Amino acid sequence: MKDPTLNQTQFSQEKPLFEQRVESKPEAMPPASDLVENPRPRRSLIFVIGGIVLVVLIAALLILAIIFRSAEPEQISEELIETMQTESSSPLQLRLNELKAELRTADPNQEELPFPPINRQLLIEPLRQ
């Protein structure tokens, strides 16, 4: 039996068809330049960078807020700290602390309204005795 692939006449007739298929193969693949210009990967990259920047900035703001909040108690007076500490204490303990604070304020050695430091001899000439 004669092998059909060895028929040169048929081959010469079909050759252009095979050539066209072979040539059309590279055309079916998208060119390399098209792959680079595809907008999808670029957009996702912007979102990723934007997201990271956003997270970093929000984290920085929160850290700043926490630092400011934690710095505030340093300025609070000892009496206020004592009051804050006893917030959870019993009402009797609270009353006792209030009394202690009032007693500290009412120190008899510290005049609340001392007599003003005025010049009693505001005169043009000194007084004769």
Add this chain to the structure above:
Amino acid sequence: MQSLFRVLTTITIILAASLIMVVAWLQPPTAQSQTVPPVFDTEQLSTNISQLKIEYRAELEAYRKEEQRYQIAKVQHEKLQTLSSLEELVRSTQSGMQTRNQVLRTYFELLRLRLQQQPGIDLDLKQKASGAVVARIQLLEKYKQTLQPTLDKPELQEVGRTFAEDVRTIEDTAYQVISLLALGELQTLYDKTLQLTATIKSETATQGGALKIAQRDRAFGETERLLTQVKTEVSDIELRLTNRSSQPYQTLYLQGVDDLDAVSNQLAQALSYLQEILQL
């Protein structure tokens, strides 16, 4: 480009919103957000006292400047002995007298309000002191009227002379009020301590076993003895202020400061005892 713009706009909006939230969180609560308590007379009195204290400090500062001007003018006149240096001395003296009078006027107004505000003062003593303060305010008002027109050298010299006499009475009244305020504060604290002792006693009466109750009873006994001592000393100081003869209030006050200090220490001791009782 459009997508980039959208992303940047979104980030900016989110950041602005976060910033506003953080700033709002950091802000202390405003007066509007807090519950506004009803305004009582005592609160109004406290506000008036605070305002007067601010005015008083400003007036004292103004007086210091005027007094400095007076001292400079005095030295200049002693050196130069000219009519213009005398004129400057007369004007600075009158200006100094006016500001000094205003300082004292505001100071006595402050004393009047503080006396009104302070509890724990015997009503009779309070009324006497209040009357004396009003009398001093009226006297200072008279000085104010006298010093309003431009006065010449002899007239100012006369005002200065009468003031030098009146200032003793003015100062004595101030010390009368200062003594009562100090006494009133301690009397109020004594009353509060006595009330607290009674409350703690009733609320802890049945707490713990028999041993604990006995220990607490002994502790209360000691505290009450200390408070009786405080009461006696406060009454003694009050009696001295009531029965003073010709002794100036300033002398009484200076002598009484040590006694008041002792009372204050005893009250602190009583509060310390109560702290121990609460921990039993």
